[in-house]
Amino acid sequence: METEAQRYARELRDIEAAIFGRRGEGHVNPSNERMQALIELLGDPQRNYRSIHLTGTNGKTTTARMIDELLRGFGVRTGRYTSPHLARVTERIVIDGQPVTDRTFVEGYHELEPYVQVVDSRFDVPLSFFEIVTALAYSIFADAPIDVAVVEVGMGGTWDNTNVIDAEVAVITPIGLDHVQYLGGTVAEIAGEKAGIIKPGSVAILAAQPAEAATELLRRAAEVGAAVAREGLEFGVLERRVAVGGQFLTLQGLGGVYDEIFLPLHGAHQAQNAVCALAAVEAFFGAGESGALDFETVRGAFASVRSPGRLEAIRSAPTILLDAAHNPAGLAATLEAIGEAFQFRRLAAVVAVMGDKDVEGMLELLEPAVDELVVTENSSSRGLSVDELAALAVPIFGSDRVTVEARLDDAIEAAVRLAEDTGDGILSGTGVLVTGSVVTVGEARTLLGGSS
Numbered sequence: 001m002e003t004e005a006q007r008y009a010r011e012l013r014d015i016e017a018a019i020f021g022r023r024g025e026g027h028v029n030p031s032n033e034r035m036q037a038l039i040e041l042l043g044d045p046q047r048n049y050r051s052i053h054l055t056g057t058n059g060k061t062t063t064a065r066m067i068d069e070l071l072r073g074f075g076v077r078t079g080r081y082t083s084p085h086l087a088r089v090t091e092r093i094v095i096d097g098q099p100v101t102d103r104t105f106v107e108g109y110h111e112l113e114p115y116v117q118v119v120d121s122r123f124d125v126p127l128s129f130f131e132i133v134t135a136l137a138y139s140i141f142a143d144a145p146i147d148v149a150v151v152e153v154g155m156g157g158t159w160d161n162t163n164v165i166d167a168e169v170a171v172i173t174p175i176g177l178d179h180v181q182y183l184g185g186t187v188a189e190i191a192g193e194k195a196g197i198i199k200p201g202s203v204a205i206l207a208a209q210p211a212e213a214a215t216e217l218l219r220r221a222a223e224v225g226a227a228v229a230r231e232g233l234e235f236g237v238l239e240r241r242v243a244v245g246g247q248f249l250t251l252q253g254l255g256g257v258y259d260e261i262f263l264p265l266h267g268a269h270q271a272q273n274a275v276c277a278l279a280a281v282e283a284f285f286g287a288g289e290s291g292a293l294d295f296e297t298v299r300g301a302f303a304s305v306r307s308p309g310r311l312e313a314i315r316s317a318p319t320i321l322l323d324a325a326h327n328p329a330g331l332a333a334t335l336e337a338i339g340e341a342f343q344f345r346r347l348a349a350v351v352a353v354m355g356d357k358d359v360e361g362m363l364e365l366l367e368p369a370v371d372e373l374v375v376t377e378n379s380s381s382r383g384l385s386v387d388e389l390a391a392l393a394v395p396i397f398g399s400d401r402v403t404v405e406a407r408l409d410d411a412i413e414a415a416v417r418l419a420e421d422t423g424d425g426i427l428s429g430t431g432v433l434v435t436g437s438v439v440t441v442g443e444a445r446t447l448l449g450g451s452s
Contacts, residue, residue: 008102015109016089020129034123035131035161041115042135044164045142046149049079051165052280055153055194056173056207058330059273062265062307063173064152066277071148072097073301074285074293079141081134081162082152086309086324086442093137095144108140130154134161148284158196170198170226171205171280173273175213176329188212195220203227203283205235207276227283229254235279237271242340249302251275254282256292262303266311267337274302309441311337314448318419318430319344320412322445324438326354328361331435335369338433345429348372348415350444351393352408353436355384362436363396370433372418374403376411378439408440409447 002010039046052067054060061082068080080094090099100108112135120126134154141149151167153160175191191213198204204221206214208231221228229235238257239250246264249271250257263274278298287293309324311334319342325331338344349370353359366373375389390404403418405411412434419430434444 005102008106011106012089012102015106019109019132022126022128022132030156030159031125032159032161032163034119034125034127035134035164037122038115038119038127038131038135039138039164041118042112042139046138046165048142049146049149050284051149051151051167052169052171052284053151053153053162053165053167053197054171054173055157055160055197056171057176057190057327058325058333059173059207059269059276060152062270062305062310063171063273063277063280064150065307066274066302066305067150067171067280068094068097069301069305070277070281070298071150071284073297073304074281077144077147079137079144079146079149080151081137081141081149083130083133083154084438084442086438087446089133092133093140095141095146100140104140105136108136108143112136112139128161131161138164153194153197156190156196157194159193160197163197166199167197167202168199169203169205169280169283171207171276172197172209172217173207173276174329175209176327186212188216191216192220198224198226200224201226203229205276205280205283206230207272208232229279229283231272231275231279235275237268237275240268240271247271249274251278253278253287253292255287258292258295258298261299264303264305265307266341267333268340269333269337270307270310274305309438309445311341312445314445318416318432320416320432320434320448322441322448323433323435324441325362325435326357326437328358328365331362331365334433334435335365338369338431342431343429344431346371346419346421347431347433348374348419350374350376350408350411350415350432350434350440351389351436352376352378352386352411352440353384353389354380354382354439355388356382357437359384359389359392360396363393367396372401372403372415373397374405374411374415374418376405376408378408378437378443380437380439383437383439408443412444412447 071078085091093100195217198220204226236252241248249261250259312322323334325334347370377386393402415432
């Protein structure tokens with residue numbers, strides 16, 4: 001006989017299949033009209049709590065996790081909405097640090113479903129997977145209830161479906177080229193789109209940006225009368241020391257200097273994410289005016305941060321690292337962090353990517369950094385086939401350094417063998433990097449027994 005937990009798990013699978021079958025996240029219709037209509041029918045649940053909104057090209061999810069930890073450290077009841085998920089759709093909607101239960105998701109969807117049908121009847125283009133899950137998140141947060149929502153955009157800013165909130169703090173992580181078919185072919189155009197989350201009277205927390213991106217962000221802030229805090233001017237990383245399992249940081253916040261902060265994540269990019277998160281929470285609490293936040297609370301929150309699938313060591317002997325980098329800028333940061341934190345004598349990479357990414361740019365970065373490349377594919381309909389990926393990889397790596405495996409599990413096994421083939425029988429100092437896509441990393445975590 002089916003238990004209640006099994007029933008909700010089955011219903012969740014059915015719901016996910018049904019709504020993803022509409023339009024997945026890779027099929028964007030750049031408009032917020034349908035989302036506005038849906039959220040209005042629901043009574044604007046997103047107005048029931050305060051919010052912090054994040055956009056950028058890389059680092060959004062990890063920065064959102066850091067903000068969430070900091071806020072909860074200070075006793076704030078939080079909701080966190082991020083995307084995409086690694087293994088289960090419930091990971092996207094988090095309350096007080098825990099993904100919502102299958103039951104909460106299922107029952108919330110059943111309450112939402114009649115309104116979805118009404119909006120579908122009004123528009124030629126039906127609501128998408130992302131629109132529905134975003135509305136569901138906002139409704140669940142209102143019902144919880146929460147004090148503040150930490151919300152990551154899906155793509156861009158102005159017309160992103162999350163942008164029905166008027167966040168009092170907008171965080172913009174570093175901007176580069178990605179999703180150019182939707183956001184524009186230049187950094188300036190992409191920044192102009194992402195700047196749309198900066199709302200009148202808000203505080204914009206800006207990570208260090210290319211000059212052309214900074215210009216667009218500052219223009220938007222001036223237009224809407226938003227205050228601005230910039231990395232390198234109002235806040236920044238003062239010192240960074242590599243440590244076992246992470247790094248120690250000294251951060252200049254808006255309200256003071258925070259030292260001896262242990263962050264259990266690797267790389268300069270994670271230190272940058274940390275200081276942006278700190279500045280965002282300071283701005284939320286008005287700490288720039290009232291002084292620094294409690295140092296011990298800040299230290300405790302950062303020490304508790306986890307970011308699955310972001311340079312995550314999931315196995316040892318050899319070390320297997322999972323990293324969801326999916327564009328050249330993200331991969332460059334990952335490779336720099338690996339060089340800094342790990343002393344690999346031999347490194348093999350497993351790569352599966354989406355077809356709409358700068359694949360050659362990523363392969364060119366990998367070529368001098370890894371000894372062997374194993375190309376494969378993930379389960380996404382947007383994924384590049386293994387044969388297409390191999391055709392791009394061989395001219396860059398040479399055929400003798402490229403192994404082709406159609407299945408991800410076989411690819412990981414092949415990479416382990418290649419990493420261990422040191423020629424001297426010594427296995428220490430060997431590693432495998434699985435990268436190229438959030439989908440790839442999520443599937444690898446499942447294969448390797450990773451937990452959320």
